[in-house]
Structures are given as C-alpha cells and as structure tokens.
Amino acid sequence: xxxxxxxxxxxxxxxxxxxxxxxxxxxxxxxxxxxxxxxxxxxxxxxxxxxxxxxxxxxxxx
Numbered sequence: 001x002x003x004x005x006x007x008x009x010x011x012x013x014x015x016x017x018x019x020x021x022x023x024x025x026x027x028x029x030x031x032x033x034x035x036x037x038x039x040x041x042x043x044x045x046x047x048x049x050x051x052x053x054x055x056x057x058x059x060x061x062x
Contacts, residue, residue, distance in 0.1 A: 019045060020052065027056050 002008070020042070027038050035058050042049040053059065 016046060024052075024056060027058060 003011075023038050023042060023045075027035060030038060039049075039053055039058055042052055046052070
C-alpha cells in the first residue's frame with residue numbers, strides 16, 4: 001500500500017485540481033465541439049461539474 005488512505009485522497013484531489021485547471025484554460029479558446037468535449041470530461045471528473053460549467057459560461061447549446 002502506498003501511504004494512508006488520507007494521503008491517497010489528497011493525491012487524487014491535487015491531480016483532479018490540476019486537470020480542472022487545464023480544462024479551464026482550454027475552455028477559454030475552445031470551439032463549440034471542443035466545449036462539448038470539455039463538458040463531458042468535467043462531468044466524468046468531478047461531482048461539482050454543473051457548478052463549474054455555469055461559472056465558466058459553458059453550456060450545452062454553445
């Protein structure tokens with residue numbers, strides 16, 4: 001086992017935050033189809049995806 005459960009949880013949280021940051025940067029320059037792909041990735045990545053989608057101005061009709 002690689003560390004305690006808490007250490008693994010923190011590692012997952014940090015990597016998830018890095019991925020969300022990268023997606024945020026990509027979403028600023030994305031086309032409509034790329035935005036749709038980003039929305040799908042966000043929904044798979046985090047349970048708070050709907051909040052992020054609204055905050056970033058992404059919507060499914062974009």
